[in-house]
Amino acid sequence: MKIDIEKRDFFKEPLSEGELKKIIKMTGKKPSELLRKKDKMFKELDLENGKKTDSQIIKLMAKYPGLILRPIVIAGNKAFVGKIDSKNFK
Template sequence: MIQVYHNPRCGKSRNCLAFMTQSGLDYEVINYLDNPPSFDELVSILNKLDSKPLDLVRQKEKIWIENFKNKELTDSEIIQAMVSHPILIERPIVIKDNKAIIGRDLDRLNSFL
């Protein structure tokens, strides 16, 4: 089953869900602000994205700027920051099988699916 890590307050995330609905594919919505991924789940998502932890961080979020920007952080510390503050996680994340993408670009999402 396709999984979509979704933030209902994000326009790009809402557009992604609308696209998924129009596609007719079965998918599961995970509101990651209400049900944040664990450390291990984030590691798994990063592996599926083939990305480094910093690539998944919304670096313009106030929490990031005030608490983490310009600090020397390990990958584990960055992941822990996202676990503690899930608003920092880039969205939407679409997972299909063992691959994932950030579903902001609908053309790219269409190719992925």
């Protein structure tokens, strides 16, 4: 199978809030579900309390890309974030 892959280091080329919103919508999940809970900024920003709005979380994800689960794989009109299971692509 031939697949075109585009890689992007979002530490060097950060995702914009607009890109994050689009990716989040493609996952069908809430922004808080796409956070790396073991990232030091997660604790420093007190994200575990669940009091931030979706918009606030997206702004923080854009500012601190280490908060974003990875990898992000976009296939067609779906996005998969974090651990990827091959059954998602059938």
